[in-house]
Amino acid sequence: MTDTAASAPLYNRVALIGMGLIGGSFSLAARRAGLVGHVAGHARTEATRARALELGLCDSVHASAAEAAADADLVLLCVPMRAMAPVAEEIAPALKPGATVSDVGSAKGAVFEAVAPHIPEGVHLIPGHPLAGTEHSGPDAGFAELFENRWVILTPNAETDPEALARLRAAWEGCGANVDEMDPAHHDLVLAVTSHVPHAIAYTMVGVADDMRRVTQSEVIKYSAAGFRDFTRIAASDPTMWRDVFLTNKDATLEILGRFTEELFALQRAIRIGDGDHLHAYFTRTRAIRRGIIEAGQDTAAPDFGRTPPKPGTPKA
Ligand SMILES: NC(=O)C1=CN([C@@H]2O[C@H](COP(=O)(O)OP(=O)(O)OC[C@H]3O[C@@H](n4cnc5c(N)ncnc54)[C@H](O)[C@@H]3O)[C@@H](O)[C@H]2O)C=CC1
Ligand SMILES: O=C(O)C(=O)Cc1ccc(O)cc1
Known part of the structure; x- marks a missing residue:
């Protein structure tokens, strides 16, 4: 530079x-x-x-x-x-x-x-x-x-x-x-998968937990593990910005949300009927995907995606 x-x-x-x-x-x-x-x-x-x-x-x-x-x-x-x-x-x-x-x-x-x-x-x-x-x-x-x-x-x-x-x-x-x-259409589909639908899921999960909180008082927040805390961080994003993202990337978001819902229903059914093989096979597949990302050295953005700004005067790493 x-x-x-x-x-x-x-x-x-x-x-x-x-x-x-x-x-x-x-x-x-x-x-x-x-x-x-x-x-x-x-x-x-x-x-x-x-x-x-x-x-x-x-x-x-x-x-x-x-x-x-x-x-x-x-x-x-x-x-x-x-x-x-x-x-x-x-x-x-x-x-x-x-x-x-x-x-x-x-x-x-x-x-x-x-x-x-x-x-x-x-x-x-x-x-x-x-x-x-x-x-x-x-x-x-x-x-x-x-x-x-x-x-x-x-x-x-x-x-x-x-x-x-x-x-x-x-x-x-x-x-x-x-x-x-x-290409813009390809961008919008990729971002629906990697960012927009994950934000929708975080918003929904935090909403569900908030409903639960009325039953369990502060337990949902008190005992939340890292995964849920990440959801709360994402769900704290600017409401105007995200309203606009969903309304302007409507087709791609609906396409991916549709696929997500189908998979979720399949998972829900497997849990209800006790289909452990389905659950195990599914989780094995997703673990392989994560490991593949790490092995390919493509996990550069993940660890501090939502990092807090450095304090003024903090030397650059
Ligand atoms: N926040 C994020 O993590 C990311 C946001 N983006 C995109 O960047 C854009 C800006 O987002 P942020 O900087 O996060 O938002 P921000 O809320 O921090 O800043 C938005 C700015 O736009 C101004 N503004 C809002 N409505 C306006 C209007 N009608 N006319 C003129 N100015 C107006 C606001 O006063 C503010 O200065 C959005 O389109 C968002 O989708 C892209 C990548 C990441
Ligand atoms: O804070 C996060 O986890 C983000 O996902 C940031 C982000 C939000 C919107 C974008 O279009 C790109 C990046």
């Missing part, structure tokens, strides 16, 4: 539309690596704008998203999924020819559908998704190390300008991420 810092920034002016966990983390990482020049930030409330300046997430703050986007070389949409379309419509007239518009939203088909109609000729739209986050939100949640050794998926298409794509890829790599490209 020292080399990058010494060279010219990849983007002279960046507009961050939304300065919460992901927008704030991108800014801290990109500024630390010298990848960006001036960062103009937009947030809806005066309190967030003031806090973002205080935390050094941006150089200037703007009450209007269009004002922040004006003259920017990169406009990064870091808002909840269903805010993408209104924001794109608002900034469209201000976009500079040759600029890149990207985003960090958790579903990719919906972003393209919502944003592309507003993007003027000569502006490059390259949707993206960092597979990194925590259950925290808002400007104080951001930290520069969030993307280190995490995947960022970009979803370009046949018309995407190769130079604009290479520059965006370099920006995320400069933030410490590994970058892959994917």
